[in-house]
Amino acid sequence: MRGPATGAAAPARARRTRRPDAANAALAAWGVLVLVFLFLPIVFIVVQSFNAGRLLLIWDHFGTGAYRRALSDPAIRGAVGVSLRAAAGASAIATVLGTLAGVALARRAGRWVVPFLGILGLTLVTPEIVDAVSLLPWFVWLGTDANLSLFNNGLARLVVGHSLFATAVVVFIVRARVQGLEESLEEAAADLYATPWRRFLDVTVPLMAPAVLAGALMAFTLSLDNTIISAFVQVSGSTPWPVYVFSALRSSLRPEIAAVSTLMLLLTLVALGLVALVLRRSGESSRDIAGAMTGA
Amino acid sequence: MTQAVEQPPAHPAPAAPQPAPATARRALRLPGFTLAAPAWLWLIGFFLAPVSLVLWYSFGEKPGLFGTHSNEVLSLDRYGEALEADYLPTFVNTLRIAVLGTLICLVIAVPFAYWLAVKVDPRWRGVVLGLVMVPYWTNFLVRPLGWPVILSPEGWVSGLLQDVGLRDEPLAVLYTRGAVQLGVVYNYLALMILPIYVAFDRIDPALREASRDLGANRWRTFTRVSLPLAAPGVAAGLVLVFIPLMGDYVTATVLGGAKGTMAGQLVASQFQTAQNWALGSAMAVVLIVFIGVTVAFFAIAWTSVRAVVRARTRLVVPERAA
Numbered sequence: 001m002r003g004p005a006t007g008a009a010a011p012a013r014a015r016r017t018r019r020p021d022a023a024n025a026a027l028a029a030w031g032v033l034v035l036v037f038l039f040l041p042i043v044f045i046v047v048q049s050f051n052a053g054r055l056l057l058i059w060d061h062f063g064t065g066a067y068r069r070a071l072s073d074p075a076i077r078g079a080v081g082v083s084l085r086a087a088a089g090a091s092a093i094a095t096v097l098g099t100l101a102g103v104a105l106a107r108r109a110g111r112w113v114v115p116f117l118g119i120l121g122l123t124l125v126t127p128e129i130v131d132a133v134s135l136l137p138w139f140v141w142l143g144t145d146a147n148l149s150l151f152n153n154g155l156a157r158l159v160v161g162h163s164l165f166a167t168a169v170v171v172f173i174v175r176a177r178v179q180g181l182e183e184s185l186e187e188a189a190a191d192l193y194a195t196p197w198r199r200f201l202d203v204t205v206p207l208m209a210p211a212v213l214a215g216a217l218m219a220f221t222l223s224l225d226n227t228i229i230s231a232f233v234q235v236s237g238s239t240p241w242p243v244y245v246f247s248a249l250r251s252s253l254r255p256e257i258a259a260v261s262t263l264m265l266l267l268t269l270v271a272l273g274l275v276a277l278v279l280r281r282s283g284e285s286s287r288d289i290a291g292a293m294t295g296a
Numbered sequence: 297m298t299q300a301v302e303q304p305p306a307h308p309a310p311a312a313p314q315p316a317p318a319t320a321r322r323a324l325r326l327p328g329f330t331l332a333a334p335a336w337l338w339l340i341g342f343f344l345a346p347v348s349l350v351l352w353y354s355f356g357e358k359p360g361l362f363g364t365h366s367n368e369v370l371s372l373d374r375y376g377e378a379l380e381a382d383y384l385p386t387f388v389n390t391l392r393i394a395v396l397g398t399l400i401c402l403v404i405a406v407p408f409a410y411w412l413a414v415k416v417d418p419r420w421r422g423v424v425l426g427l428v429m430v431p432y433w434t435n436f437l438v439r440p441l442g443w444p445v446i447l448s449p450e451g452w453v454s455g456l457l458q459d460v461g462l463r464d465e466p467l468a469v470l471y472t473r474g475a476v477q478l479g480v481v482y483n484y485l486a487l488m489i490l491p492i493y494v495a496f497d498r499i500d501p502a503l504r505e506a507s508r509d510l511g512a513n514r515w516r517t518f519t520r521v522s523l524p525l526a527a528p529g530v531a532a533g534l535v536l537v538f539i540p541l542m543g544d545y546v547t548a549t550v551l552g553g554a555k556g557t558m559a560g561q562l563v564a565s566q567f568q569t570a571q572n573w574a575l576g577s578a579m580a581v582v583l584i585v586f587i588g589v590t591v592a593f594f595a596i597a598w599t600s601v602r603a604v605v606r607a608r609t610r611l612v613v614p615e616r617a618a
Binding site for chain 1: 331332334343350364365404408411415416424426429430433441442443444445446448451452535540542543544560568576583584587
């Protein structure tokens with residue numbers, strides 16, 4: 001009787017004493033430190049956006065002039081507009097192509113999967129700069145030698161360039177979700193005489209919708225973020241926001257850049273919150289969300 | 297009543313209607329890759345074809361002052377040029393920043409991910425995870441842009457340090473290799489934390505309890521149970537951070553000025569300013585080879601270390617009479 005009794009008491013005591021001990025405190029302190037590290041530059045950007053001076057790096061005094069100037073500056077408005085339009089286009093293409101391919105991978109796998117996963121993997125591991133330098137001569141060739149004038153359009157180039165990596169990301173997010181779904185639900189629909197099309201629309205699509213949404217948002221932000229491909233494929237008049245900031249680095253950084261960045265940060269937060277809400281309502285755990293976002 | 301009405305047709309059904317939908321479905325059945333075909337064609341047309349074109353350019357040369365590339369004469373000379381003393385140090389420098397950056401990310405991320413997956417109250421886990429994601433989702437360029445604000449010699453931190461008396465002169469971190477290192481770690485940290493967090497979170501807590509019950513202390517439980525089980529997540533994080541880091545030159549331009557030159561910058565300038573597409577293409581291929589060789593090297597090192605560790609720590613369970 002002694003043996004089990006001490007055996008039960010030991011873990012209980014261990015659990016009680018584990019709460020406030022040094023190792024846990026150190027871990028928690030580390031966690032907080034990392035979060036501070038992650039937020040420090042963002043906090044400074046937000047603070048600096050209320051700088052009334054002319055230069056971003058030198059604090060003058062408090063004022064909201066940067067916001068007013070940013071919102072009325074045609075170059076900034078144009079750049080943000082180009083970014084949003086390119087992101088919408090790239091996200092739409094990546095979501096449609098990626099969702100279809102993700103469903104095919106999860107439900108109709110065959111020998112074709114190996115080369116297809118190969119090209120998706122290559123897309124994911126190729127550094128962006130290589131995509132960028134490859135797309136520039138390719139678009140020039142398509143636009144002039146192949147006479148496809150669509151590829152002389154800056155926005156079309158941005159949409160195509162941003163959609164590549166994003167498509168591969170959406171494929172993996174959707175595939176993971178569809179693989180986790182019971183195939184018996186679709187079989188039940190088939191047994192109830194639903195046509196393949198109805199089955200897909202009424203059963204598969206609603207069940208995989210959270211993954212499609214996560215993928216679409218991921219593709220959208222990846223495109224908003226994209227600097228390197230954009231810098232190469234853009235044509236004058238279609239400069240997206242990150243490239244505008246990048247070129248501003250060479251001349252002078254003004255508080256307007258911090259102001260627009262703060263506004264875009266707010267936009268991202270709202271979008272993220274919405275997606276988290278949708279995913280939570282569909283019963284997704286935080287691990288699934290994180291896994292979906294990294295394709296893990 | 298209703299049962300009685302429905303029952304009769306249900307019984308003979310398996311024999312008769314079953315083959316009917318099957319044949320109908322077979323008539324409609326397209327090959328499995330049909331749905332994937334659009335994505336396939338898209339990636340071949342806008343990824344594989346252009347990258348192959350760059351590979352082809354890399355065997356050519358720059359014809360005269362105004363041309364960008366010519367494949368009249370094929371040679372490997374551009375590769376020799378890319379690896380000459382002018383450019384090779386940049387590749388080595390890039391590799392060093394990338395390897396060091398990836399390892400620093402790993403060291404920061406493992407305790408953090410463990411804390412998040414095991415210690416943080418499950419109700420708060422989603423919130424903390426969101427906090428990790430927010431900086432990652434904000435603009436790629438804005439993230440490193442916050443650091444010049446902090447580190448600039450006229451900035452707040454510099455002023456504070458001088459006021460407190462910790463420094464006599466303005467802070468001189470910006471535009472050094474240290475600043476670039478800091479910037480890349482900051483930029484890619486989330487990509488390391490997320491997969492490791494997912495891996496730790498998937499481990500059944502019962503395994504840790506079993507390890508404790510068998511007398512292992514917490515450090516031993518972590519190194520012998522949790523960490524090995526999270527190894528796939530660690531590997532995913534290493535790849536997710538290392539590859540984009542190797543190609544990144546924006547962070548280095550923001551924080552390193554001219555001193556923080558990365559290989560990506562070399563490639564970009566050959567295409568954008570020098571107009572030497574042949575040399576730029578060769579440099580792009582060299583960059584990919586550097587990445588491939590490094591990943592392969594670490595993969596081999598990883599598997600051999602694991603094999604050695606497994607062989608040395610093999611647990612021999614004494615056989616019992618059945």
